[in-house]
Amino acid sequence: VSAESDISPHTAAPDWAMVPFAVACARCGQDLRGRSEPVCPQCGLQFDWAEAVPIEQLTCAQCGYRLYGLTEPRCPECGRPFTWQGALAEYHRRQHFLFEYRWRDGPLRSLVATWFHALRPRRFWKRISLHDPPNVRGLVAMVAVLLAVYFAAMPVSLSLATWGAVQLQTGAGGWAVPGLGWWLVEILTSDEPYVWLGVVATWCLASLGALLVFRQSMRRYRVRVPQVVRVWAYAVPLLPPVCPLLLGGLVFAYNTSVWFSVASGRWFTGACYGGVVLLVLYVVWCLAHAYRHYLRMRHALAVAVAAQTIACLATLTLLAVAEPYWIDMLVTGVYRVLCGP
Ligand SMILES: [Zn+2]
Ligand SMILES: [Zn+2]
Numbered sequence: 572v573s574a575e576s577d578i579s580p581h582t583a584a585p586d587w588a589m590v591p592f593a594v595a596c597a598r599c600g601q602d603l604r605g606r607s608e609p610v611c612p613q614c615g616l617q618f619d620w621a622e623a624v625p626i627e628q629l630t631c632a633q634c635g636y637r638l639y640g641l642t643e644p645r646c647p648e649c650g651r652p653f654t655w656q657g658a659l660a661e662y663h664r665r666q667h668f669l670f671e672y673r674w675r676d677g678p679l680r681s682l683v684a685t686w687f688h689a690l691r692p693r694r695f696w697k698r699i700s701l702h703d704p705p706n707v708r709g710l711v712a713m714v715a716v717l718l719a720v721y722f723a724a725m726p727v728s729l730s731l732a733t734w735g736a737v738q739l740q741t742g743a744g745g746w747a748v749p750g751l752g753w754w755l756v757e758i759l760t761s762d763e764p765y766v767w768l769g770v771v772a773t774w775c776l777a778s779l780g781a782l783l784v785f786r787q788s789m790r791r792y793r794v795r796v797p798q799v800v801r802v803w804a805y806a807v808p809l810l811p812p813v814c815p816l817l818l819g820g821l822v823f824a825y826n827t828s829v830w831f832s833v834a835s836g837r838w839f840t841g842a843c844y845g846g847v848v849l850l851v852l853y854v855v856w857c858l859a860h861a862y863r864h865y866l867r868m869r870h871a872l873a874v875a876v877a878a879q880t881i882a883c884l885a886t887l888t889l890l891a892v893a894e895p896y897w898i899d900m901l902v903t904g905v906y907r908v909l910c911g912p
Contacts, residue, residue, distance in 0.1 A: 671709030728819035736826035
């Protein structure tokens with residue numbers, strides 16, 4: 572049984588004389604007009620005709636009149652002109668609550684709903700069909716919003732971590748204690764938030780770049796760029812809330828272990844590093860589910876692992892060049908976890 576045969580086609584091919592628009596394979600773009608078998612001759616994708624050509628589901632955007640069988644591009648019921656491409660886009664949009672389709676009419680609601688659903692990739696990707704056209708602009712807008720949330724949360728998290736470490740120090744030795752707001756200003760005027768934004772943004776972009784490179788090598792499938800962008804956009808939703816927490820934890824662990832050489836800091840640091848590893852594995856898991864259930868490709872896990880390996884190496888390389896001090900801190904941290912303070 573191939574990885575592609577998890578859809579059981581049961582509907583008959585459409586009456587092609589009644590289909591007034593182009594029909595192409597959802598994965599590779601091969602022209603499917605006139606065919607009767609629900610299998611792409613180019614890439615072997617098996618599909619359902621009802622999904623590939625939802626001609627009977629298309630309705631007028633204004634009054635809901637079914638457009639099947641019309642020859643004039645105007646609704647006979649309410650007189651509103653339409654285009655077949657517009658009616659198709661509206662049909663797919665209606666199927667989903669996704670931010671990429673609804674970012675204009677319900678941005679906040681659809682963002683929250685999309686975010687929660689994307690956290691469970693297996694279920695999520697089984698709900699999205701290859702026949703639902705990706706909206707690249709909406710997807711990029713979603714990632715931009717997520718990065719903005721991350722960028723806003725990070726200085727707060729870093730300030731809390733440093734402030735907490737100083738509080739501990741005061742308890743042990745006694746310093747004049749600057750308040751939380753002082754640290755927030757201090758951190759916002761340093762290069763720290765910008766370096767960490769750069770690190771996470773690099774990781775995101777390197778992940779996308781690696782996936783696009785692999786797209787080229789999969790000649791048989793010829794997956795299209797918007798589909799790769801979609802896979803990538805729904806693999807990163809956990810980054811904005813989790814990255815600031817992990818970074819704050821690491822800064823707290825580093826400061827307390829440097830200032831006090833706290834032995835228990837070893838476990839705390841270990842937990843933070845473990846969290847980073849788990850986050851990377853989670854992204855791999857999300858990508859693998861997308862390749863398996865959405866693009867319906869073989870070697871889904873291998874692609875996900877290879878893409879994340881490249882992304883992590885690229886991020887570490889950039890960090891080593893831009894801020895060698897951070898690499899030193901990371902290595903010191905790993906050493907402390909393994910060998911004690
Ligand atoms: Zn195809
Ligand atoms: Zn109408």
